[in-house]
Amino acid sequence: MNNTQSLEVKYPQVKDLMNGTPIFWKNPDYGQSATLPFSKADIFDAVARWDRFAPYIEAAFPETAQMHAVIESPLIELTKMRSAWNEKHDTALVGGLYLKADSELPISGSIKSRGGIYEVLKFAEHIAMTQGELEETDDYAILRSPEYKHLFAQYGVMVASTGNLALSVGIAASTFGFKTTVYMSRDAKAWKKAKLRANGVNVVELDTDFSSVIPQARKAAAEDPRIHFIDDEGSADLFIGYAVAAVRLQQQFNKQGIKVDHDHPVIVYLPAGVGGSPSGVTFGLKTIIGPYIHAIFCEPTHVPSVTLGMMTKLNNAISVFDIGLDGKTAADGLAVGRPSRIAGKLMRTLLFGSMTFEDPTIYKYEAQLMDTENITVEPSAAAGFTAIERAITEVPAFNTANATHIVWATGGSMMPESERRVDHNKGEALL
Numbered sequence: 001m002n003n004t005q006s007l008e009v010k011y012p013q014v015k016d017l018m019n020g021t022p023i024f025w026k027n028p029d030y031g032q033s034a035t036l037p038f039s040k041a042d043i044f045d046a047v048a049r050w051d052r053f054a055p056y057i058e059a060a061f062p063e064t065a066q067m068h069a070v071i072e073s074p075l076i077e078l079t080k081m082r083s084a085w086n087e088k089h090d091t092a093l094v095g096g097l098y099l100k101a102d103s104e105l106p107i108s109g110s111i112k113s114r115g116g117i118y119e120v121l122k123f124a125e126h127i128a129m130t131q132g133e134l135e136e137t138d139d140y141a142i143l144r145s146p147e148y149k150h151l152f153a154q155y156g157v158m159v160a161s162t163g164n165l166a167l168s169v170g171i172a173a174s175t176f177g178f179k180t181t182v183y184m185s186r187d188a189k190a191w192k193k194a195k196l197r198a199n200g201v202n203v204v205e206l207d208t209d210f211s212s213v214i215p216q217a218r219k220a221a222a223e224d225p226r227i228h229f230i231d232d233e234g235s236a237d238l239f240i241g242y243a244v245a246a247v248r249l250q251q252q253f254n255k256q257g258i259k260v261d262h263d264h265p266v267i268v269y270l271p272a273g274v275g276g277s278p279s280g281v282t283f284g285l286k287t288i289i290g291p292y293i294h295a296i297f298c299e300p301t302h303v304p305s306v307t308l309g310m311m312t313k314l315n316n317a318i319s320v321f322d323i324g325l326d327g328k329t330a331a332d333g334l335a336v337g338r339p340s341r342i343a344g345k346l347m348r349t350l351l352f353g354s355m356t357f358e359d360p361t362i363y364k365y366e367a368q369l370m371d372t373e374n375i376t377v378e379p380s381a382a383a384g385f386t387a388i389e390r391a392i393t394e395v396p397a398f399n400t401a402n403a404t405h406i407v408w409a410t411g412g413s414m415m416p417e418s419e420r421r422v423d424h425n426k427g428e429a430l431l
């Protein structure tokens with residue numbers, strides 16, 4: 001790309017992105033009307049599919065039994081973290097502060113258990129109905145039988161991932177019996193690769209960044225029609241799998257007495273990598289919960305791929321490398337230089353805005369969350385905390401006692417103790 005100069009003229013904040021200056025980009029198209037390719041019916045279709053699979057999930061993943069196979073995370077009020085936050089910041093946060101702890105989701109310990117597992121379920125159902133005799137009214141626990149395992153073994157699932165999508169897809173697909181291959185980029189953590197291999201997944205490591213891994217995986221999958229490729233850069237199934245979160249969150253709001261209306265805004269802070277998971281969740285929130293819930297994406301200053309794409313309206317036609325950034329971040333789930341094909345387009349009218357942060361700050365919040373609430377998240381998952389200060393100072397309507405702030409903690413409960421300790425030390429040094 002050699003016309004970045006004209007981009008800077010048209011969109012002055014591009015210059016800040018190029019310089020690595022943390023920004024708050026307010027989406028000028030937020031709240032306008034738009035025709036979207038997905039609807040509320042798509043979300044409820046997915047809810048029904050999860051329900052059909054409940055007997056299978058409960059049997060195949062015993063850790064889900066106590067929640068009756070509903071793969072859902074708690075919404076945790078962070079009272080102590082809020083006090084600590086207020087001690088360290090000039091502007092006090094007067095609304096409620098909550099953590100949507102997807103870090104505790106079963107199977108992958110991350111938000112990827114929503115989209116990744118959902119897409120595997122949908123593929124398994126498709127194979128079982130078209131090549132087997134499964135019907136919607138059956139008890140899906142039958143899919144654990146040797147006959148179905150044999151059928152699934154004739155098919156394959158492939159995915160490219162920085163780590164967590166590989167965990168969720170890899171473990172789910174290999175449990176059904178699919179031949180499962182994951183392609184991983186150089187920033188993928190060793191413990192994630194080891195866990196996948198222990199689950200019988202074929203792990204292919206490529207010494208390159210994530211955006212370059214995807215085309216290679218896509219090409220390998222295209223060589224065999226019996227292989228289903230889970231495309232993190234544009235899959236509709238992943239997207240809808242993430243959107244289901246909103247139905248569950250609405251139930252949690254009702255149960256926990258959290259109001260959402262004109263006088264009770266809810267602000268949700270979501271880390272964005274390729275943009276698929278935060279966009280799917282945001283689509284769900286706007287569709288199910290409505291106009292008074294506002295989503296803000298959070299990205300590293302070195303990898304503001306979704307922000308750059310949305311700001312310039314070029315979406316996936318521009319990458320952070322095109323504006324001279326190196327794409328490097330300690331937040332491995334966010335190390336994605338080019339955004340998804342669908343995220344920016346779908347978010348054009350649904351996203352309130354986005355914020356960029358400097359890497360060290362996520363360690364600070366990760367450590368603070370451990371110290372105050374004894375909750376472990378991975379660095380990417382602490383990104384939401386970095387956006388609160390500017391949101392409440394620059395949008396006064398967000399800093400009222402009636403507002404609720406929800407940091408979406410996207411992953412981390414499966415992080416090994418050794419890694420947790422290293423992160424904590426980095427964060428302590430900054431507190």
Ligand SMILES: *Cc1c(COP(=O)(O)O)cnc(C)c1O
Nearest residue numbers: 164273274275276277333410411
């Ligand atoms: C995948 C992931 C993200 C970002 O999701 P995208 O769909 O890539 O935008 C954020 N945090 C964690 C922990 C993740 O695993």
